[in-house]
Amino acid sequence: MTAAAVDIENLSVRFGAATVVRGVSFSVRPGECVGLVGESGSGKSTILRAIMGLEPVSDGQIVIHGMPPRPDRLTRAGTVQMVFQDPYASLHPRQTIGRILEEPLRIHGIGGREDKVRAALSAVGLPISFRFRFPHQLSGGQRQRVAIARALILEPRVLLLDEPTSALDVSVQAEVLNLLKQLHAERGFSMLFVGHDLGVVAHMCNRVMVLENGILKEELSQQALHAGCAEDPYTRKLLQAARMEAAVVLHVR
Amino acid sequence: MTASTDRPLVDLRNLTITFAGHRGPVTAVHDLNLTMGRERVAIVGESGSGKSVSARALIGLLPVSAKVSASRMDFDGIDLRGMSEAGFERLRGSRIAMILQDPRQSLNPLMTAGQQIVESCRLHHREGRRAARERAMDLLEAVSIREPQRVFDLYPHEVSGGMGQRIMIAMMLAAQPDLLIADEPTSALDTSVRTDVLEEIQKLVEDRGMGLLLISHDLDLVASYTDRVVVMYAGRVMETLESRHLHAARHSYTQGLIGCRPVLGHPVDVLPTLERQEAWKS
Numbered sequence: 001m002t003a004a005a006v007d008i009e010n011l012s013v014r015f016g017a018a019t020v021v022r023g024v025s026f027s028v029r030p031g032e033c034v035g036l037v038g039e040s041g042s043g044k045s046t047i048l049r050a051i052m053g054l055e056p057v058s059d060g061q062i063v064i065h066g067m068p069p070r071p072d073r074l075t076r077a078g079t080v081q082m083v084f085q086d087p088y089a090s091l092h093p094r095q096t097i098g099r100i101l102e103e104p105l106r107i108h109g110i111g112g113r114e115d116k117v118r119a120a121l122s123a124v125g126l127p128i129s130f131r132f133r134f135p136h137q138l139s140g141g142q143r144q145r146v147a148i149a150r151a152l153i154l155e156p157r158v159l160l161l162d163e164p165t166s167a168l169d170v171s172v173q174a175e176v177l178n179l180l181k182q183l184h185a186e187r188g189f190s191m192l193f194v195g196h197d198l199g200v201v202a203h204m205c206n207r208v209m210v211l212e213n214g215i216l217k218e219e220l221s222q223q224a225l226h227a228g229c230a231e232d233p234y235t236r237k238l239l240q241a242a243r244m245e246a247a248v249v250l251h252v253r
Numbered sequence: 254m255t256a257s258t259d260r261p262l263v264d265l266r267n268l269t270i271t272f273a274g275h276r277g278p279v280t281a282v283h284d285l286n287l288t289m290g291r292e293r294v295a296i297v298g299e300s301g302s303g304k305s306v307s308a309r310a311l312i313g314l315l316p317v318s319a320k321v322s323a324s325r326m327d328f329d330g331i332d333l334r335g336m337s338e339a340g341f342e343r344l345r346g347s348r349i350a351m352i353l354q355d356p357r358q359s360l361n362p363l364m365t366a367g368q369q370i371v372e373s374c375r376l377h378h379r380e381g382r383r384a385a386r387e388r389a390m391d392l393l394e395a396v397s398i399r400e401p402q403r404v405f406d407l408y409p410h411e412v413s414g415g416m417g418q419r420i421m422i423a424m425m426l427a428a429q430p431d432l433l434i435a436d437e438p439t440s441a442l443d444t445s446v447r448t449d450v451l452e453e454i455q456k457l458v459e460d461r462g463m464g465l466l467l468i469s470h471d472l473d474l475v476a477s478y479t480d481r482v483v484v485m486y487a488g489r490v491m492e493t494l495e496s497r498h499l500h501a502a503r504h505s506y507t508q509g510l511i512g513c514r515p516v517l518g519h520p521v522d523v524l525p526t527l528e529r530q531e532a533w534k535s
């Protein structure tokens with residue numbers, strides 16, 4: 001058995017008296033894309049932040065390619081990176097795109113930065129000239145491309161995505177999802193994808209974990225998700241709502 | 254409620270909205286035509302297409318920097334062009350209501366949910382305190398709030414998004430307006446709560462014979478909850494069609510919007526993307 005990219009064993013996270021993640025176990029195999037769904041407040045972001053080493057783990061353990069999560073930037077280089085929902089909040093408003101992309105390289109003392117920034121921009125389909133722009137001069141979709149470029153510039157083995165397209169129009173979402181899929185196929189990193197739109201998650205992920213109130217309710221394969229097969233009543237409810245929505249405008253393609 | 258005449262509730266002709274930009278004026282809406290009665294009409298389109306500013310023009314809520322012109326701009330036969338702020342305020346208080354994406358933007362943060370509904374009841378029904386309180390409690394129940402007694406005493410920041418929208422709807426039940434403008438009313442809510450809130454809006458509109466102008470970027474939602482859809486792109490109307498015929502949209506922009514969504518049960522390798530055409534902008 002090859003080592004998992006991310007292995008989560010019986011993870012619990014507590015904030016004061018509230019336990020928001022309760023005994024969650026699952027793993028992401030190298031190169032796989034695993035989805036994490038559930039209503040807001042179910043603990044999805046907390047799990048991602050725990051993997052980044054940004055939340056106190058009160059029980060259980062997380063192993064990333066054989067290593068524990070580390071909050072300090074040095075050990076995280078080349079291992080785990082994260083993309084957030086709101087690309088505006090996550091990009092420094094007073095830094096140029098070039099500076100934003102260069103920053104992680106500089107922190108880790110990596111050379112050839114100019115070339116790497118150019119390559120990163122072109123990999124996400126943005127013109128090289130964008131390195132002189134500021135975040136507010138970009139559209140939401142372009143900003144999310146920059147966030148992806150920044151996450152990938154250190155060549156992580158695991159990419160965590162927290163609702164990366166929820167703030168985007170469906171038309172822009174399609175472009176960003178296509179880009180993510182293409183980069184994933186080319187580079188082979190593993191992904192853990194948090195989303196609330198089951199159509200999006202089914203499109204992106206090989207397997208999906210369903211979370212309710214911090215508890216893992218069910219694991220579904222991509223096929224089961226598309227087919228609407230679920231055992232757990234909560235999962236069935238989520239699926240039904242999603243299918244009802246989708247049934248209405250279907251079949252234009 | 255007087256629904257006796259044939260005159261439309263909303264009649265907009267050649268509505269054009271221009272903002273002063275750094276490099277000269279920017280036209281956000283070009284020659285929008287929209288006529289609606291007591292029916293459910295949606296405006297859909299990508300962000301920035303002009304949905305919100307069009308609706309805000311109708312209730313006089315655009316910033317002073319906006320220049321609005323129209324060859325006709327009527328609400329129930331009332332000419333809105335050049336209407337005073339006081340006139341718009343009267344309309345908003347009684348005849349046109351608006352629900353926004355975040356209910357906490359529209360609710361008064363310093364008053365409890367109950368106090369706000371009571372105030373609305375007293376204003377519109379000229380009731381005493383006790384009668385208004387009873388009516389408010391009934392209204393909270395009418396929007397399916399399970400513990401009206403408890404919710405009555407909560408402040409806006411203490412309620413969830415879905416609950417906040419229900420409170421907004423309860424206030425509206427008190428005011429009994431003729432037109433409800435709902436601008437992305439469920440975009441900030443979880444999928445499961447979304448349907449409930451839309452059902453509440455639906456019930457309200459149907460029971461009271463109101464007109465509904467639903468603004469959304471979500472085609473699925475619009476298809477289920479409206480009769481007609483106006484599709485906007487870059488400040489222009491691309492096409493208007495019946496919601497139940499959305500799947501057969503003719504315009505390539507509408508087709509593009511529908512086709513680019515990943516849909517459960519219909520796996521594809523690569524999502525189709527929208528090819529935006531210059532011709533749509535003229």
Ligand SMILES: Nc1ncnc2c1ncn2[C@@H]1O[C@H](COP(=O)(O)OP(=O)(O)O)[C@@H](O)[C@H]1O
Nearest residue numbers: 015018020038039040041042043044045046047
């Ligand atoms: N720093 C924190 N302190 C206290 N509670 C928190 C903190 N972060 C998250 N929570 C709570 O943990 C729960 C799960 O939150 P989150 O992981 O953000 O959910 P999701 O991403 O699924 O919407 C929520 O109830 C949230 O209020």
Ligand SMILES: Nc1ncnc2c1ncn2[C@@H]1O[C@H](COP(=O)(O)OP(=O)(O)O)[C@@H](O)[C@H]1O
Nearest residue numbers: 272281298299300301302303304305306307316
């Ligand atoms: N206060 C304002 N000043 C300048 N431009 C504005 C203002 N409000 C809106 N706009 C512009 O008008 C256009 C339409 O905006 P809006 O109606 O909010 O779009 P949406 O379809 O997303 O609701 C956008 O291009 C926006 O930038």
Ligand SMILES: [Mg+2]
Nearest residue numbers: 044045046162
């Ligand atoms: Mg979250």
Ligand SMILES: [Mg+2]
Nearest residue numbers: 304305306436
């Ligand atoms: Mg808007």
